[in-house]
Amino acid sequence: MKLISTAIVAGTFAFFIGTQAWASDAGHTSEAMEHAGKAQAHGEMGHAKESLSHAKESLAHAKEAGKEHAEAHKHMDEAIKHLEEAIKHAEMGHGQESAKHAEEAMKHMRQSGH
Template structure:
């Protein structure tokens, strides 16, 4: 049930960010957040392999966003560190710790979008 509500919330956020994409090319930021939310939901549900799958996609888009948004570089760099930690913990089967790092990453992603 957590996954459904988290996915719904992330979907709404992604919709909001995608509307900004037209004005500020925030496409990678939106994709980063969407996959980060899915990774968080799977981590909270104890699905380490799914956490890793979405965290890796989030990382890919976060790195692209980092290059595209020089002014938001600091926050996206921090987000990347937390996403990488989330992947590391997910691969070790520590879904709860992976979820904690994904929450931190999402906070930095949000701050980079301002």
């Protein structure tokens, strides 16, 4: 009886730990997408400074999401490359080009499956 109780407690604990790990990854991807969308919108309006700020925030979350799941890693790597390009173009004042890269980053984030 003690063995069954221990197994139930251990299984419940493992379930909750796994759920929290999945939730944190989904959180990073969600945050990355939200900021990439804002970077795109500001870039399209010609607001390079705001686009830069959101692209940098998106990049930080995308890197965290990419670390947490190997299967999504390829798409998050592509998203990171596009976010770095978005940042580069926003720093040069190229809002439209920055917006294109932010949009591509979001496509890859969606394809990552998170």
